Amino acid sequence: MxxxxxxxxxxxxxxxxxxxxxxxxxxxxxxxxxxxxxxxxxxxxxxxxxxxxxxxxxxxxxxxxxxxxxxxxxxxxxxIARTFQNVELFRGMTALENVLVGQHSLGGSGFFGDLFATSKVKQAESARRQAAMEALEFLGLADTANSLVGSLPYGKQKLIEFARALVSKxxxxxxxxxxxxxxxxxxxxxxxxxxxxxxxxxxxxxxxxxxxxxxxxxxxxxxxxxxxxxxxxxxxxxxxxxxxxxxxxxxxxxxxx
The missing domain is CATH 3.40.50.300 (P-loop containing nucleotide triphosphate hydrolases)
Incomplete structure (x- = not known):
């Protein structure tokens, strides 16, 4: 099939x-x-x-x-994840922050969990950051994690968009x-x-x-x-x-x- x-x-x-x-x-x-x-x-x-x-x-x-x-x-x-012909990134955010956006569909911890920053929330946030870093590392972009996307060459911006798609699994x-x-x-x-x-x-x-x-x-x-x-x-x-x-x-x- x-x-x-x-x-x-x-x-x-x-x-x-x-x-x-x-x-x-x-x-x-x-x-x-x-x-x-x-x-x-x-x-x-x-x-x-x-x-x-x-x-x-x-x-x-x-x-x-x-x-x-x-x-x-x-x-x-x-x-299903998608990249676009024209780079669709948040230029004022770092590469890591842009990749983290790709995980928004994977579920959250709820209003009260976020409000009180429970241990479960902290663990989930740590796991998301680790997954985002792994995606950047897979594409050879670990050194760009804390760089503003708008300051990076176009070729690397395209790969960051790839990384953002990958973290949605x-x-x-x-x-x-x-x-x-x-x-x-x-x-x-x-x-x-x-x-x-x-x-x-x-x-x-x-x-x-x-x-x-x-x-x-x-x-x-x-x-x-x-x-x-x-x-x-x-x-x-x-x-x-x-x-x-x-x-x-x-x-x-x-x-x-």
């Missing part, structure tokens, strides 16, 4: 169909790429999975649950163009880290990315979209040699040449 299954998902905005009868499955503990030219509908799919958008028709099953029956605030508790991590704005060396390092998330932590990855060298290097399966529809699916070699994919990216004339 796949960890997640989309079946006939269609998303419309007025007279515009952004996603058109899209179906694909994401196998557990794999890296699954979702690619396509600008305007293909990839980010719309992510917004459906995050429950920001409601499909007009279709089904989304996640670990045996009807994802479309949940609110956006319930998705993280189910085991996701089963599925949605990565929305994680290599955007990174240089080739940072992109290569990022690819290695994504593979480690799968191999060492057993996290399933759904990746939207325009850097094709990264996608082809790390993805187990790739789904290609164009104008809201799926036009191809398979491993890297299959996708690279698919005429419909070549045409979608290069245009009919260049593809023929």
């Amino acid at each position: 796949p960890l997640m299954q989309l079946d006939g998902v269609t998303v419309q905005f007025g007279g515009l169909t952004a996603v058109n009868e899209l179906s694909f499955a994401v196998a557990e503990k794999t890296i699954h790429g979702l690619i396509g030219p600008n305007g293909a509908g990839k980010s719309t799919v992510f917004n459906c999975l995050s429950r920001f958008y409601q499909p007009a028709v279709g089904k989304i099953d996640f670990a045996g649950r009807d994802l479309l029956a949940l609110r956006s605030d319930q998705v993280m508790n189910l085991g 996701p089963k599925l991590l949605l990565l929305d163009e994680p290599a955007a704005g990174l240089n080739p060396q940072e992109t290569s390092h990022l690819g290695d880290l994504i593979v480690e998330l799968k191999d060492k932590l057993g996290i399933t990855i759904l990746l939207v990315e325009h850097d094709m060298s990264l996608v082809m290097r790390i993805c187990d399966t790739i789904t290609v979209m164009e104008f809201g529809r799926k036009i191809a699916e398979g491993d890297a070699k299959t996708i690279q040699n698919n005429p419909a994919v070549i045409k979608a990216y290069l245009g009919e004339g260049e593809a023929s040449a």
